[in-house]
Amino acid sequence: MPRIGFLFVAFLMSTGALAAEDNALKRSFNIAYDAFKNALESEDIELTIRTGLNAYNTGKRLFGSNSVNTANLASNLATAYIDNKEFKLANDLLLPYIDVYLEEYKEDSLAIVDLYILVAKSYQRKSKNKQIKYYQKALSLLDSHKDSKPLLVANIQADIGAELLSLGSPKSRVLIEANDYLSKHLPANERQLVYSNYYTGNYYIATGKTDKAIAMLSKNLDVFYNLEGPTHPLELTTHAVLVKAYEKIGESDQATNHCKAIGQMTPWDDNQLPKPLYRTQPQYPQSAVRSRKDGYAIVEFVIDANGFVKDPISTEYGGSKKFQRAAIDAVENWRYAPKFENGEPVEATSRVQLDFKIGR
Incomplete structure (x- = not known):
């Protein structure tokens, strides 16, 4: 989903607070931060981490350890660590700044939601309960923004719901609430809605509501068929899930259409055994x-x-x-x-x- 894991680079800078700082340190920070922004554009993850670390260390000297500016720089660097699967480094970096965010934003800002999502991701799968805890914290903070920013809230709910679904949490039911809003306010081919349909369909699969899953996933098929240019990244997996769903309810003829669609999309490799789209486990004699x-x-x-x-x-x-x-x-x-x-x-x-x- 589009929001989770996105590098956010904005930070607050009070010129009055910096007026007394050494000019050389300010120049060093500006150079370091510009290098970090250029690294982001280059999409070179190692360069991003290296320049992000320099910007963070320089910013920490300039703003101090308890500044929200330093906390934002830490978030930037932690996001790069997560993108590079260096989860412990990200987690160790982020945790000390939670209190800084809470003090700055008084526990009701979307900035804290972003931070909680980032902290959840930094735990990866080794601490599943802690991941779920921070995703739930983020969801609870969204309630106060539903009236003022309903579309943004629904998008974040959909993102978090997808993550909770991958963790097997029943709290992933938030996907339904998000999808209800997005389906009423976005066109069928809008990226957020396509992803929401997909993950909500998978939620229904996971909870045994196969008919609802089929109806939800099928909403995206016309979008995929009418797409010009490259294949949509969710098209193949959507067909694969629909094969399993139709076979599960005994509608093999319907599954056939999706088997063929995947065959058309996937070049056959005579040197590699194909993987089944649907399989039943053997009975142990x-x-x-x-x-x-x-x-x-x-x-x-x-x-x-x-x-x-x-x-x-x-x-x-x-x-x-x-x-x-x-x-x-x-x-x-x-x-x-x-x-x-x-x-x-x-x-x-x-x-x-x-x-x-x-x-x-």
């Missing part, structure tokens, strides 16, 4: 469970022009012969994107190894 036996089975099959599996046979197994039957029974229900030649779907052969490992 009871005799192997009782004997606590591990093993595997290799299945070869044909992917037909509609992405169905045909003629599966097991050519090799280990552990128990019954793994072969279990593997075949599973694979014959899988769906793939068919191979395309000269614009038409054709049959192709493939293979897969299924491993059976019983829990110890």
Whole structure:
């Protein structure tokens, strides 16, 4: 989503407060900050971090540790760290400045929302509960802005909801509230609404509301089909989710349209095994469970022009012969994107190894 992770570079600068500062230090800061802004435009992450660190250190000397200017410079640098997956550095840098922001903005500013989102991202997946905590803090602060800035609030809610969904949090339900507003106030092809539809559809998938998921994800299809130029970055994954959704409710014919759409978008690579768009897990043979036996089975099959599996046979197994039957029974229900030649779907052969490992 567009807002989370975006480098914000604005900072407050009081000329009166700086009047007594050493001119050389002020010049050094201006040079360092200009270098940082130029690095942002170059999209060179290592240069951005290097110049951002210099701007932060110089700014800290100029403004002091408890200045909101220094806090904003820290946020800039932390964002670059996060973009470079240096999460601990970002987290260690940000936490001391939370109180500075709270003091400056009195706990009700959107600037604090941005900071909480940044702090949440800096924890990455190692501290899932802390991530959720800061995303929830950000959401709670948005309530006071719903009347004055409803579109901005809905966009931020959608961004946070997408992050909470990836964390498996039920608080990701905020995606529905955001989508309700965005769908009433934005055209169908607006970027924010397209992303909101996608993540809200995935929320419905995660919560077992498959019919609602299909309806939500399908809203974007006309946008994708009417797009001129490059393929939309969400088009392929939208088709893939719809394959799973339709198969889940037993509408394989509807899933076929999306299997073919993905096949048209994805060049076939004879040197790489295709990945299934929809798969069912094999049933572990009871005799192997009782004997606590591990093993595997290799299945070869044909992917037909509609992405169905045909003629599966097991050519090799280990552990128990019954793994072969279990593997075949599973694979014959899988769906793939068919191979395309000269614009038409054709049959192709493939293979897969299924491993059976019983829990110890």
